Amino acid sequence: MKEPDVQAxxxxxxxxxxxxxxxxxxxxxxDPQFGKTALQKLAxxxxxxxxxxxxxxxxxxxxxPYAPELAGDLDYVVALGGVRIQFREDGQRGFxxxxxxxAPDLLARADAFIETYRDRLGGAIERFAGMTxxxxxxxxxxxxxxxxxxxxxxxxVLEQVQRLKPQFAAETVSAAFDELERSQxxxx
Amino acid sequence: MMFTQVYFQHxxxxxxxxxxxxxxRCLEKVQAGATAPSTFPPPExxxxxxxxLEWDDWRVYGMLAAGEGGEDGAVLRTREHDRSVFQxxxxxxxxxxxxxxxVCAALGELLSFRDHAEKSWYKLADEDVPIERRIGDRTIxxxxxxxxxxxxxxxxxxxxxxxxxxxxxxxxxxxxxxxA
Numbered sequence: 001m002k003e004p005d006v007q008a009x010x011x012x013x014x015x016x017x018x019x020x021x022x023x024x025x026x027x028x029x030x031d032p033q034f035g036k037t038a039l040q041k042l043a044x045x046x047x048x049x050x051x052x053x054x055x056x057x058x059x060x061x062x063x064x065p066y067a068p069e070l071a072g073d074l075d076y077v078v079a080l081g082g083v084r085i086q087f088r089e090d091g092q093r094g095f096x097x098x099x100x101x102x103a104p105d106l107l108a109r110a111d112a113f114i115e116t117y118r119d120r121l122g123g124a125i126e127r128f129a130g131m132t133x134x135x136x137x138x139x140x141x142x143x144x145x146x147x148x149x150x151x152x153x154x155x156x157v158l159e160q161v162q163r164l165k166p167q168f169a170a171e172t173v174s175a176a177f178d179e180l181e182r183s184q185x186x187x188x
Numbered sequence: 189m190m191f192t193q194v195y196f197q198h199x200x201x202x203x204x205x206x207x208x209x210x211x212x213r214c215l216e217k218v219q220a221g222a223t224a225p226s227t228f229p230p231p232e233x234x235x236x237x238x239x240x241l242e243w244d245d246w247r248v249y250g251m252l253a254a255g256e257g258g259e260d261g262a263v264l265r266t267r268e269h270d271r272s273v274f275q276x277x278x279x280x281x282x283x284x285x286x287x288x289x290x291v292c293a294a295l296g297e298l299l300s301f302r303d304h305a306e307k308s309w310y311k312l313a314d315e316d317v318p319i320e321r322r323i324g325d326r327t328i329x330x331x332x333x334x335x336x337x338x339x340x341x342x343x344x345x346x347x348x349x350x351x352x353x354x355x356x357x358x359x360x361x362x363x364x365x366x367x368a
Binding site: 011012069072075076078079080087089095105106109 | 279281282285288289292302304306330331334343344346348
């Protein structure tokens, strides 16, 4: 099915900036902390697994799928006041992303896009936003590896993910794989 | 700064655009009928690799000299590059972008291309630069952007520019001036 063309005809990708503000609004300011790495993984899931055409190109980095353009967009959205980022020295440590004072303006500029994909965005947020960054990292990596393979199967994916992520116990990887399979997210 | 004064310098960006479009035209001319005629042959198989290696400077220069690079190829030969007639500030706010759109609309057919500075100029890797610090008995890792006000102050350049052909420069500037 052809996706509706709801991306702004503007010179700037408001649909991306608005989506970052939307994810921060829905997933930020809660526990577990929603940081930069979590945003990268959630955006990957939103785009490549839930089919929201944000227009990023994700590659596999240290902590799973990562798009440099998203990191740049996040910086710009921070500069516009669409989100706020604070570094926390206590508790979970790391950057925490929260909605910013200009979020309503960015959301309004991406309104048609967000409205069109609200269900998909909501589905990804509902399933994944309550996870820790490590849990997101593992699941996003499993999905990334699955989708990269021409003929993926459980054994090959588990072996590749285990090699990429030796810090995760084999049972943890296996359990995450089964969970994604039950959720019917392991598809081409 | 390096990014705005070198990589995103307005004339350099014009030539980036002309070189890209002229090369695209040359590729399309040679690879007409291919699946993706405007890109280099994909790195799959010996035939494609040989075809790719044939795209050397001599071939491209020869095509440009023979007038096969289209209008942008002619610009490269004559050095009559497109001119920037309007630009936003380096980190444009939404109203700045709105004004830019108005200028582009007013330029209409005079507008040859819009340029976007979309690359973040500081963060090139997955994470910030990690700095290890000892505080008492503890060793902690803190991102450079937290410790350095200079790095923290670097905001991504998202400047937008509107270009017109060299022959339309005066008329383009006149139109853009109404929005300054």
